[in-house]
Amino acid sequence: MDLISEITALRAQVACWRLNGKKIALVPTMGNLHDGHLKLVAEAQLRGDRCVVTIFVNPLQFGEGEDFDSYPRTLDEDAEKLSQAGVDLLFAPAVEMVYPAGQAGQSQIEVPLISDILCGASRPGHFVGVATVVAKLFNFVQPDIALFGEKDFQQLLVIRRMTRDLCFPIEIVGVATDRETDGLARSSRNGYLTEDERQLAPALYAVLNAVAEKLQAGEDDLADVESSAINTLKEIGFELDYFTIRRVADLELPQQDDVELVILAAAYLGRARLIDNLTFTL
Ligand code: PAF
Numbered sequence: 403m404d405l406i407s408e409i410t411a412l413r414a415q416v417a418c419w420r421l422n423g424k425k426i427a428l429v430p431t432m433g434n435l436h437d438g439h440l441k442l443v444a445e446a447q448l449r450g451d452r453c454v455v456t457i458f459v460n461p462l463q464f465g466e467g468e469d470f471d472s473y474p475r476t477l478d479e480d481a482e483k484l485s486q487a488g489v490d491l492l493f494a495p496a497v498e499m500v501y502p503a504g505q506a507g508q509s510q511i512e513v514p515l516i517s518d519i520l521c522g523a524s525r526p527g528h529f530v531g532v533a534t535v536v537a538k539l540f541n542f543v544q545p546d547i548a549l550f551g552e553k554d555f556q557q558l559l560v561i562r563r564m565t566r567d568l569c570f571p572i573e574i575v576g577v578a579t580d581r582e583t584d585g586l587a588r589s590s591r592n593g594y595l596t597e598d599e600r601q602l603a604p605a606l607y608a609v610l611n612a613v614a615e616k617l618q619a620g621e622d623d624l625a626d627v628e629s630s631a632i633n634t635l636k637e638i639g640f641e642l643d644y645f646t647i648r649r650v651a652d653l654e655l656p657q658q659d660d661v662e663l664v665i666l667a668a669a670y671l672g673r674a675r676l677i678d679n680l681t682f683t684l
Contacts, residue, residue, distance in 0.1 A: 403488075406493050407495050407496060409499060412454075412491070412493050416544060419452045424450075425450045425451045426544070427446035427452065427453050427545060428456070428539070429453065429454070429455045430456045430458075430535075430536060430539050431455060431457055432458065433459065433494075434473070434474040434475070434480070435457075435479075435480045435483050436588045436589075436592075437588055438553070438580035440483065441577060442549045442551060443455060443487050443489055445549055446547070449549075449575065450545075452491070453488075454489075454490065454491045454493060454543050455492050456493045456539055456542075457477060457480055457493075458535065459473050460500075460531060460532070460535040461501075462534055463527075463528050463532045465525050465528065469594075473590075474593060480492075481494075508534065509534075510530050510533075511534045513529060513533050513560045516529075516560055516653060517533070520556055520646070520653065521668060521677065522556070524644070524668065529556075529560045532560060533560055533564045536564065540565075545572055547573040548561075548572050549576075550574065550575070551577055551580070552577060552578055553587045553588075553677065554677065556653060559652075559653065561574055562574050579679075584604040586607065587607065587677075589676070594672070594673045599639075599671040602671060603674075605635065606635065606667055606678050607680075609634055609635055610680040613631050613647070613680075614682040618682065624647050628646060639671065640671055641670040642667075642668075642669045643675070645667045647664075648664055649664070650662040661683055662681070663681070664681045665680045666678075
């Protein structure tokens, strides 16, 4: 596996593959890789001829007081895992390579409306940071397809829209959330959980499932279902950011005849902000 940190070297390698007719699959990450990332890699390898992974902890998507400084940076271990997994190229640029003129004057990409709700409301500017860096990574790598985890459901929709609106000729593939055996969605931030919190954490996914079952059984008072789920989670020890039932297409509130729904939750357990979701059909 090539480990590259310069854009020109990255482009030269990708151009060479492209000349040889290879299909390039990109998996953007912030590193501290777990099995969920490796699942994205495996899917990328199935769908493409060459797999490029990027590791970049993007300062632009972290707000003030968030965990940018303490976000785990484990490049050596990550590179080893990716090399074992048969990844062709790891691109791990420095902040100055991605933002050569600094972050303050950086042109930014805003995907309106969908970026302002849910995680975007709690983390103002977060999705501008995500859309901007993903557009840059798309531009650096120029892949044919790019893969993202469905755990970050809102992020996936933001990236799909950005790709459509800016006419990137890239297929966006969402990959099902990878879970621990007890249901907890794998996340780099699970490492922030204490042992006790780790025991409680799977309750989030259990409550998502319970809510989906209620709705599929015919319960139609969404506000009531949401508020009883919120109470259950609070009693367990979660500090709720949001817990909401939305429609899949645009994350707006469901209308009477909407049948493709998603339950989205974000909640703190101690220092860890956990997010999860469950899509279902009524
Ligand atoms: O999901 C992530 O790891 C990040 O938000 C991403 C897509 C790599 C952009 O920095």
